[in-house]
Every structure is written in C-alpha cells, then in structure tokens.
Amino acid sequence: GAGVSQSPSNKVTEKGKDVELRCDPISGHTALYWYRQRLGQGLEFLIYFQGNSAPDKSGLPSDRFSAERTGESVSTLTIQRTQQEDSAVYLCASSLNRNRGEQYFGPGTRLTVT
Amino acid sequence: QQQVKQSPQSLIVQKGGISIINCAYENTAFDYFPWYQQFPGKGPALLIAIRPDVSEKKEGRFTISFNKSAKQFSLHIMDSQPGDSATYFCAARKAGTALIFGKGTTLSVSS
Numbered sequence: 350g351a352g353v354s355q356s357p358s359n360k361v362t363e364k365g366k367d368v369e370l371r372c373d374p375i376s377g378h379t380a381l382y383w384y385r386q387r388l389g390q391g392l393e394f395l396i397y398f399q400g401n402s403a404p405d406k407s408g409l410p411s412d413r414f415s416a417e418r419t420g421e422s423v424s425t426l427t428i429q430r431t432q433q434e435d436s437a438v439y440l441c442a443s444s445l446n447r448n449r450g451e452q453y454f455g456p457g458t459r460l461t462v463t
Numbered sequence: 464q465q466q467v468k469q470s471p472q473s474l475i476v477q478k479g480g481i482s483i484i485n486c487a488y489e490n491t492a493f494d495y496f497p498w499y500q501q502f503p504g505k506g507p508a509l510l511i512a513i514r515p516d517v518s519e520k521k522e523g524r525f526t527i528s529f530n531k532s533a534k535q536f537s538l539h540i541m542d543s544q545p546g547d548s549a550t551y552f553c554a555a556r557k558a559g560t561a562l563i564f565g566k567g568t569t570l571s572v573s574s
Contacts, residue, residue: 353506382561391469391552391566392507405561440506447559450495454506 351375353455355441361461362431370426370458372441379421380444382452385410387437395439398424399447431462466490467555469565476572482540484568486553489534493555497562498527498538501550510551511538543572 354373362368374381383395394408398418409415413431418424428435438459442452468487476482488496497512513520513527513536520527526539540547550569554562 384561384564389567391564392554392562394561394563397561399559408561442506450497450512450556450562451509452497452562453509454499456504456506 353441353443353453355439355455355458357458358456359459359461361463364433364462365430367427367429368431368460370428370439370460372424372426372455374422374424374441374443375453377421377445378443378453379446380449380452381418381424382442382444383416383424383426384440384442385437386440386457392440395426428460431460433462436460436462466563467553467565469553469568471568472566473569474571476543476570478543478545478572478574480543480572482543482547482570482572483537484551484553484570485535485537486555486565487533487535488555490555490557491534492557494558496527496529496536496553496555498525499552499554499564501552501567507552540570543570545572545574548572 356371379400381398384392386392396416397405413429416426438457440457442454444452498510499507500510501507511522511525524541529536550567552567553565556562
C-alpha cells in the first residue's frame with residue numbers, strides 16, 4: 350500500500366514568511382508524528398497526534414510552530430515568521446496506534462529559509 | 464539531557480566485515496528500541512527493533528544485542544556490503560510517546 354507522503358518535497362522561503370508543510374499518513378494509522386532533522390543531526394521530536402486526543406506539543410521549539418490534524422487523516426505543520434535556524438528537513442511519521450512502536454516515515458520536506 | 468547516546472559518529476568497514484554501532488539510554492521506562500537506516504535524501508526506514516524482554520534479535524544480516532542491566536543496545540551488521548553505506552539511528556521510547564533518537568552513525572563500507 351501507499352506509504353507516508355509529504356509535500357512539498359522542497360520549499361525555499363524568505364525570512365519572515367509563513368510556510369505550511371503537509372503530511373498524508375498511511376491509511377488506518379491513528380498516530381502521527383512530526384520531527385525535525387537539521388543537517389547532519391539526529392531527529393528532534395516536534396509534535397504527536399493520537400486519534401482525537403489532545404496532541405503532545407512538548408517538542409515544539411517556539412510559538413511560531415503549530416500543527417493541526419483533522420481526525421485521522423492529513424496533518425499540516427505551520428511555521429510562522431520563519432527564521433534561518435528553521436532551515437531543516439521536516440519529517441512526518443505514522444504508526445498504527447500509540448501503543449505500536451513501529452513508525453513509518455515519509456520522505457520529508459526540505460525547508461530552506463533565505 | 465541527551466537520553467539516547469549513540470557511538471561512533473562515523474564508521475568505515477571493509478566489505479565483508481562486521482559493523483557495530485552502540486547506543487546507551489538512561490530512562491528505564493523505555494520499552495521499545497528500534498534502529499533506522501537513512502539514505503541521503505530519503506526518510507528513515509525501520510530496520511529492526513527489540514523490546515527489553517529479549518537479549519537478542521536477528522533479521523538476516525542485522526542483529527540487535529540488548530543489555531538491560533547496562534542500559535545499552537547495539538546493532539551488528541554482518542558481512543557488510545557497500546549497499547549498507549548509510550546513516551543509522553538508534554531510538555527509544557516509552558509506551559504512548561514519540562521516539563527519542565540518537566545523533567546517528569554514518570557507515571561507509573569500502574569495496
């Protein structure tokens with residue numbers, strides 16, 4: 350079946366602009382995660398959705414970052430007033446549910462803030 | 464506080480050799496320990512995972528060794544091949560939470 354998809358694959362934006370990144374999880378997966386990967390670094394957790402429960406936002410680095418998910422489908426990560434330090438690959442992953450450890454990642458969105 | 468420490472940062476292995484990557488964790492509540500493989504420009508792909516009730520898991524050329532008392536786990540790649548050249552990440556989580564990743568190991572297998 351189809352894996353996790355993300356769009357756009359690349360995004361170049363000017364400092365101060367807002368950006369929206371989209372994630373389509375695997376059908377039937379109720380848990381969805383966003384991570385950030387800076388160049389040459391590991392993955393940093395940003396936010397986690399599980400069904401209709403309140404999301405775990407503990408990883409969001411500032412109030413410029415927010416995310417939404419409608420039910421168990423698409424999620425959008427929004428970064429307002431982008432800064433150069435926001436340049437990174439933003440990865441989305443989904444899993445069957447919060448108790449299943451296996452997370453499946455999309456290809457990521459490479460964000461460059463100029 | 465880095466909850467998952469991974470070493471080495473980079474590794475060069477001859478074709479046919481054994482690649483070994485190590486991780487150490489601090490939180491005894493962690494109950495799931497996966498390894499991910501990432502090629503340039505791609506998202507991480509789940510390679511193999513283990514839970515703390517077993518000490519070893521093998522899938523093909525890949526083996527996880529788990530030492531609960533030492534809070535350490537490692538990935539062994541037997542008969543390493545040039546196609547194994549990638550970045551490897553260990554991770555850990557406690558039930559119902561997101562994964563916490565190590566900083567990654569870049570493996571180069573020379574032919």
